[in-house]
Amino acid sequence: MTNPETSTIPLVTDDETNVIRIENLHKSFGEHEVLRGVNAEVKSGEVVCVIGPSGSGKSTLLRCINGLETITSGNIWLGGYNLSDEKVDLNEVRKHVGMVFQHFNLFPNMTVVENITLAPIQVKKYSDDRARKEALELLRRVGLEDKADARPASLSGGQKQRVAIARALAMNPEIMLFDEATSALDPEMVGEVLGVIRSLADEGMTMVLVTHEMGFAREVADRVAFIDAGVIQEHGSPEDIFGAPKSPRLKDFLSKVL
Numbered sequence: 451m452t453n454p455e456t457s458t459i460p461l462v463t464d465d466e467t468n469v470i471r472i473e474n475l476h477k478s479f480g481e482h483e484v485l486r487g488v489n490a491e492v493k494s495g496e497v498v499c500v501i502g503p504s505g506s507g508k509s510t511l512l513r514c515i516n517g518l519e520t521i522t523s524g525n526i527w528l529g530g531y532n533l534s535d536e537k538v539d540l541n542e543v544r545k546h547v548g549m550v551f552q553h554f555n556l557f558p559n560m561t562v563v564e565n566i567t568l569a570p571i572q573v574k575k576y577s578d579d580r581a582r583k584e585a586l587e588l589l590r591r592v593g594l595e596d597k598a599d600a601r602p603a604s605l606s607g608g609q610k611q612r613v614a615i616a617r618a619l620a621m622n623p624e625i626m627l628f629d630e631a632t633s634a635l636d637p638e639m640v641g642e643v644l645g646v647i648r649s650l651a652d653e654g655m656t657m658v659l660v661t662h663e664m665g666f667a668r669e670v671a672d673r674v675a676f677i678d679a680g681v682i683q684e685h686g687s688p689e690d691i692f693g694a695p696k697s698p699r700l701k702d703f704l705s706k707v708l
């Protein structure tokens with residue numbers, strides 16, 4: 451069914467279809483094989499935290515899910531759309547996926563509200579008034595309604611990241627991907643960003659989060675996936691992953707980060 455307002459075709463997310471399905475995904479940069487056969491499924495409304503050592507392929511995996519990297523082989527389905535299928539319009543599918551990066555990526559010469567309204571106006575063809583109204587509502591959700599007309603440079607790191615989350619939400623994504631969203635923040639700002647992410651989890655947003663915050667993963671994740679050397683070595687509930695890890699690699703990793 452096509453939404454007449456946005457011409458975006460909804461992702462298929464019934465009980466039969468995992469909203470994200472990854473099958474034998476390989477990704478190489480030149481000779482360097484970074485992902486070496488990743489298989490994974492994410493259900494609608496599920497929160498999956500991806501943990502693993504530096505360089506293990508976590509960011510690359512997220513970028514493949516969002517179609518930001520071309521994959522070397524394998525398949526990724528988003529709500530029934532195979533990203534490798536030439537007939538699938540990647541830009542169209544990408545509208546369903548919001549992405550939040552470590553380094554905010556806000557436009558410095560635009561105000562906070564202009565950063566948020568840019569894509570809805572340009573991509574969804576919203577009127578300026580409608581886009582601003584929705585942006586102000588999103589700013590209220592992330593606790594920044596008083597910063598609408600500020601420039602990013604005047605905000606703290608935690609505030610910038612909350613704007614980046616509001617900007618991603620402005621496209622009404624069904625899936626949110628977070629790539630170490632708190633890694634660039636001072637410790638006192640981590641909590642305010644995690645609070646926003648936690649509220650999205652409570653609202654039933656499907657999310658995949660690459661995170662170094664093990665306490666947060668333990669608290670918020672429905673499932674935790676441990677990736678090492680380009681392969682998901684183990685996945686399970688936070689209780690299993692943190693309380694009863696099986697693989698020696700995961701035990702070794704946890705002994706260093708916990």
Ligand SMILES: Nc1ncnc2c1ncn2[C@@H]1O[C@H](COP(=O)(O)OP(=O)(O)OP(=O)(O)O)[C@@H](O)[C@H]1O
Binds near residue numbers: 482504506507511
């Ligand atoms: N565009 C690229 N070109 C070449 N190599 C890349 C590129 N992107 C990533 N890599 C390499 O792929 C490997 C995995 O990188 P990736 O950023 O996915 O790891 P990560 O698990 O997210 O690490 P970290 O926790 O340090 O962010 C690294 O060796 C990295 O140098």
